[in-house]
Amino acid sequence: MALIERAPAKINLSLDVLRKREDGLHDVEMVMTTIDLSDRIELKPLREDKIEISIESRYVPDDERNLAYKAAQAFKNKYGIQKGVHICIKKSIPVSAGLGGGSTDAAAVLRGLNRLWDLNVPMEELANLGATLGADVPFCIYGKTAIARGYGEKIERLTSPPPCWVILAKPNIGVSTWKVFNRIDTDELYHPNTVKVLEALSEGDFHKLCNYIGNSLEPITSSMHPEVFQIRRAMKSMGANGVLMSGSGPTVYGLVKQENKARRIYNGMRGFCAEVYLVRILG
Numbered sequence: 001m002a003l004i005e006r007a008p009a010k011i012n013l014s015l016d017v018l019r020k021r022e023d024g025l026h027d028v029e030m031v032m033t034t035i036d037l038s039d040r041i042e043l044k045p046l047r048e049d050k051i052e053i054s055i056e057s058r059y060v061p062d063d064e065r066n067l068a069y070k071a072a073q074a075f076k077n078k079y080g081i082q083k084g085v086h087i088c089i090k091k092s093i094p095v096s097a098g099l100g101g102g103s104t105d106a107a108a109v110l111r112g113l114n115r116l117w118d119l120n121v122p123m124e125e126l127a128n129l130g131a132t133l134g135a136d137v138p139f140c141i142y143g144k145t146a147i148a149r150g151y152g153e154k155i156e157r158l159t160s161p162p163p164c165w166v167i168l169a170k171p172n173i174g175v176s177t178w179k180v181f182n183r184i185d186t187d188e189l190y191h192p193n194t195v196k197v198l199e200a201l202s203e204g205d206f207h208k209l210c211n212y213i214g215n216s217l218e219p220i221t222s223s224m225h226p227e228v229f230q231i232r233r234a235m236k237s238m239g240a241n242g243v244l245m246s247g248s249g250p251t252v253y254g255l256v257k258q259e260n261k262a263r264r265i266y267n268g269m270r271g272f273c274a275e276v277y278l279v280r281i282l283g
């Protein structure tokens with residue numbers, strides 16, 4: 001019997017890099033929410049004790065380098081499972097985009113294997129296991145809307161943003177998260193006002209949220225890829241209420257309340273940028 005897990009993408013409503021730690025990781029504060037752009041993960045039990053991946057993508061490996069493979073391996077090791085699984089990944093989330101594509105696939109595999117092999121592992125334990133795979137995986141275990149602290153492993157659930165439309169525009173470049181973090185100069189870094197973002201969410205205030213969304217990494221990625229800045233400016237001039245780069249980029253999103261305005265901006269951005277999506281917040 002095959003089992004399906006949906007793996008939604010995330011956007012950062014805020015991303016603040018607080019400090020570099022002695023172990024080389026960065027302490028962060030990230031407010032994230034899920035959007036209705038999802039990969040589809042199908043898990044099929046195998047007789048043999050092995051992990052197989054099938055995926056149709058030019059950009060994502062179908063072997064042990066795939067984060068979904070690593071998640072399955074980590075799960076099997078942790079719980080001493082001697083069974084096999086075939087993982088079929090249908091990707092809709094753009095790769096190396098700042099939308100957490102690999103992390104959400106890994107999280108979906110952990111949730112799915114927990115069901116497939118009937119282990120009833122609590123979510124918190126799955127999130128801890130996920131933290132060994134990547135900083136965004138713990139958030140992706142829970143989805144919805146949350147703030148992640150530490151290097152991403154400490155999750156606190158938040159009220160979802162008010163319902164709205166999200167226009168995503170990804171320039172035709174892939175950004176390496178590692179390269180962006182490597183360029184951080186903690187003395188020069190921009191810090192968003194996370195407290196105001198949290199207030200806006202708890203007050204359900206869409207316009208306040210749009211005013212305060214912010215990302216420490218945006219100036220860094222923009223300086224490496226001016227396309228990010230150009231897309232941001234275009235989206236703002238078309239009337240998006242809030243505009244921000246997600247994660248380490250390069251995807252820029254715009255938040256809009258009204259559907260007709262969202263469609264207008266979506267159509268306008270399509271003349272400007274190859275990959276554009278119009279989605280809603282799942283939060």
Ligand code: ATP
Binds near residue numbers: 061098099100101103
């Ligand atoms: P983040 O914001 O968490 O850094 P991202 O959305 O910018 O993530 P991903 O789409 O997760 O980036 O891809 C980052 C790298 O991970 C790519 O080089 C890709 O080949 C690799 N990768 C491994 N497994 C996967 C997967 N299942 N889906 C997408 N990318 C994967």
